[in-house]
Amino acid sequence: MMAHFNPVTPELVADLKRVLSDKQVKTDEEYLTAYQTDEEGNSYYFHKPEVVVFPETTEQVADVVKLANQYLVPLTPRAAGSGVACGAIPVYHGIVVELERMNKVLTFDADNMYAVCQTGVRTSDLQEMARQHHLLYAGDPSSAESCQIGGNVANNAGGNKAVKYGTTRNQLYSLKVVTPTGEIVTAGARLQKSSTGLCLEQLFAGSEGTLGIITEVTVKLRPLPPYRFNVVCVFKSDEEAFALPNKILKAGIDPTSIEFMDNEALVMTTKFLSMPMPHVDEGADYVIVTVETFSQDDADRKMEQLCDLAEANGAVDVLDADERIWKLRKQFAEAARDVDKMFQTEDFVVPLDQIAAMTAQIPELREKYDLYCVTVAHIGDGNIHVLPLNAKGLSPEAWFEKIKAFHADLFPRVYALGGKMSGEHGIGYKKLEEFAKCTPAAELHVIKAIKKALDPNNIMNPGKLVDMTGDFVAD
Numbered sequence: 001m002m003a004h005f006n007p008v009t010p011e012l013v014a015d016l017k018r019v020l021s022d023k024q025v026k027t028d029e030e031y032l033t034a035y036q037t038d039e040e041g042n043s044y045y046f047h048k049p050e051v052v053v054f055p056e057t058t059e060q061v062a063d064v065v066k067l068a069n070q071y072l073v074p075l076t077p078r079a080a081g082s083g084v085a086c087g088a089i090p091v092y093h094g095i096v097v098e099l100e101r102m103n104k105v106l107t108f109d110a111d112n113m114y115a116v117c118q119t120g121v122r123t124s125d126l127q128e129m130a131r132q133h134h135l136l137y138a139g140d141p142s143s144a145e146s147c148q149i150g151g152n153v154a155n156n157a158g159g160n161k162a163v164k165y166g167t168t169r170n171q172l173y174s175l176k177v178v179t180p181t182g183e184i185v186t187a188g189a190r191l192q193k194s195s196t197g198l199c200l201e202q203l204f205a206g207s208e209g210t211l212g213i214i215t216e217v218t219v220k221l222r223p224l225p226p227y228r229f230n231v232v233c234v235f236k237s238d239e240e241a242f243a244l245p246n247k248i249l250k251a252g253i254d255p256t257s258i259e260f261m262d263n264e265a266l267v268m269t270t271k272f273l274s275m276p277m278p279h280v281d282e283g284a285d286y287v288i289v290t291v292e293t294f295s296q297d298d299a300d301r302k303m304e305q306l307c308d309l310a311e312a313n314g315a316v317d318v319l320d321a322d323e324r325i326w327k328l329r330k331q332f333a334e335a336a337r338d339v340d341k342m343f344q345t346e347d348f349v350v351p352l353d354q355i356a357a358m359t360a361q362i363p364e365l366r367e368k369y370d371l372y373c374v375t376v377a378h379i380g381d382g383n384i385h386v387l388p389l390n391a392k393g394l395s396p397e398a399w400f401e402k403i404k405a406f407h408a409d410l411f412p413r414v415y416a417l418g419g420k421m422s423g424e425h426g427i428g429y430k431k432l433e434e435f436a437k438c439t440p441a442a443e444l445h446v447i448k449a450i451k452k453a454l455d456p457n458n459i460m461n462p463g464k465l466v467d468m469t470g471d472f473v474a475d
């Protein structure tokens with residue numbers, strides 16, 4: 001790497017201990033090794049930090065950021081490290097800012113339906129707190145048991161309720177952010193509308209820690225629908241399965257989620273969980289639809305409507321499913337990891353009417369690059385996760401090269417159909433190069449201009465999303 005950052009010195013470590021405390025600053029090898037990666041399993045991407053800090057307040061985060069500027073040392077914000085784009089890997093070493101100790105819900109106002117959370121609140125804890133008050137926090141990545149609200153905002157996480165409620169950015173009222181130069185900014189407000197200046201909270205959401213460190217998040221809560229059903233529509237043909245979401249949405253059924261698992265994903269996950277499911281051994285795909293409503297009559301009517309629609313569109317069976325179906329869907333990544341710890345997660349997103357056109361190209365790509373792939377999809381959002389597995393046991397570097405060639409072929413096809421390379425996981429370090437190649441020059445220029453204006457020393461998560469160092473130059 002060519003970037004000219006300074007190494008972490010004993011003087012900087014002493015200054016960090018002065019603004020934090022001894023216990024909040026770690027240089028021991030066990031910490032440096034633990035923070036060399038996030039969810040990434042391919043050692044080719046690993047980079048160790050030189051120091052890991054554990055701030056407990058917004059002011060402490062600001063002090064750390066000011067020191068990083070003073071010493072010209074890069075910073076990598078980190079929440080739970082469940083990201084799959086290498087976003088929390090400190091590719092230029094320096095300081096990892098681990099936010100897990102900022103884990104308190106500061107305000108929970110059930111009457112006015114909002115909560116103010118420190119960045120490190122675990123997503124499932126907020127979901128559970130809302131449930132206890134008969135409310136819903138609608139952000140719902142499959143990793144909710146481990147990931148944090150701040151990490152979800154930074155990546156604009158999607159997940160399983162995005163069809164109805166949108167992604168994490170749609171759950172936000174406001175954010176408290178420490179900018180790359182150490183100022184503390186409140187972006188947004190607890191308002192139903194605002195036409196007052198730039199929408200900064202939405203700029204920070206999805207910026208992957210490159211524009212600042214989020215320290216507080218004020219989220220919307222919603223009424224919790226008391227009636228819910230899950231239906232599994234069983235298909236023998238991918239094309240018929242992929243045509244269903246648009247029809248469900250057009251029929252006004254208003255589903256909370258529409259998920260897809262192909263047969264290979266079903267075989268892998270049912271085996272991992274030792275949980276046999278109907279029609280899996282007959283080569284079937286599943287489209288899983290969840291509907292939540294406020295009356296039993298509405299639920300019954302929608303269930304009937306959905307069954308009719310699925311059958312009319314080629315489903316060979318429609319099953320009234322219980323929560324086991326969500327165990328199957330949510331454990332899919334663990335099942336993949338059990339087969340191959342270096343598995344790659346593609347995350348492209350296409351318009352709903354282009355899902356079939358895009359996925360029809362996958363068999364050709366699989367053959368061309370000699371890849372074994374399984375597919376799941378947030379199909380109601382057009383967001384497809386194709387997972388190439390390193391079934392042939394290639395070395396980390398050879399696997400990296402194979403995926404690079406695969407991406408160079410895959411992403412132009414996605415963009416040609418009006419899609420983008422990431423629906424929810426972000427660009428991180430992993431797709432930096434492809435992002436620069438696929439993004440029009442004028443758009444890239446705007447992104448870089450914003451980054452440069454906010455982060456003149458390029459210390460905030462450098463090497464992610466856009467390259468500002470000149471290490472990588474797109475053609």
Ligand SMILES: Cc1cc2nc3c(=O)[nH]c(=O)nc-3n(C[C@H](O)[C@H](O)[C@H](O)COP(=O)(O)OP(=O)(O)OC[C@H]3O[C@@H](n4cnc5c(N)ncnc54)[C@H](O)[C@@H]3O)c2cc1C
Pocket residue numbers: 038039076077078079080081082083084086087088099119140141142143146147148149150151152153154155156157158159160208209210212213214215333334424425428461464
């Ligand atoms: C089993 C599994 C299932 C998953 N399912 C989904 C899913 O359904 N939908 C989905 O969208 N994702 C999913 N993911 C990916 C991942 O969980 C999400 O991207 C999640 O939002 C990351 O949160 P985190 O707390 O782990 O953040 P991290 O991985 O620690 O960080 C993610 C990024 O955000 C930055 N960051 C973290 N905290 C802050 C902060 N406070 N301020 C500024 N920047 C920050 C980091 O630098 C990094 O770039 C899944 C991952 C796994 C392992």
